[in-house]
Amino acid sequence: MAAEDSFDEFSAHFSGQPPRTIVTTSPSPSEQLLSFIEEVLVILPNSEYRKRGAVPIKQIVEASAARGFTNLLVFTEKAKVAKSVWLTKLPGGPTAHFKLSSVVRAAASHSAQLRTRASRAAAGTGAAEAD
Numbered sequence: 001m002a003a004e005d006s007f008d009e010f011s012a013h014f015s016g017q018p019p020r021t022i023v024t025t026s027p028s029p030s031e032q033l034l035s036f037i038e039e040v041l042v043i044l045p046n047s048e049y050r051k052r053g054a055v056p057i058k059q060i061v062e063a064s065a066a067r068g069f070t071n072l073l074v075f076t077e078k079a080k081v082a083k084s085v086w087l088t089k090l091p092g093g094p095t096a097h098f099k100l101s102s103v104v105r106a107a108a109s110h111s112a113q114l115r116t117r118a119s120r121a122a123a124g125t126g127a128a129e130a131d
Contacts, residue, residue, distance in 0.1 A: 021047040021071040022064045027054060030080040037075060039106055042118050047073075065091035 021044055025033055029052075041047050052060065057074065064072055074086040082103050088095040 018046050019070045022069045023049045023073045024052040025075045032080045033077045036082050
């Protein structure tokens with residue numbers, strides 16, 4: 001059985017290492033999209049936002065893979081509304097494209113509550129203790 005695992009193409013996926021996700025956007029994101037991404041980062045453990053600017057996606061993929069990231073999320077928008085997200089498994093794929101429709105944002109107070117809970121979880125304090 002151990003010999004089979006050495007040839008299993010998915011064995012690294014189940015190695016127990018938590019995924020690390022880098023999140024970016026189209027070159028000039030709106031404030032609304034950036035606010036939406038803040039909410040996404042709260043619910044994705046081990047995720048970081050990086051401003052894209054004029055950097056090509058290929059260069060972002062190479063740099064992210066070299067830094068140990070396992071996933072890349074690229075959010076796009078149209079008319080200041082989140083339109084789609086591209087999910088790429090680093091370093092070489094596969095890639096999936098998801099259309100976002102009827103996106104409902106959390107209320108501002110709920111977002112603050114989520115951030116507080118995420119901060120407590122990262123610090124090792126249980127959210128249930130404070131509630």
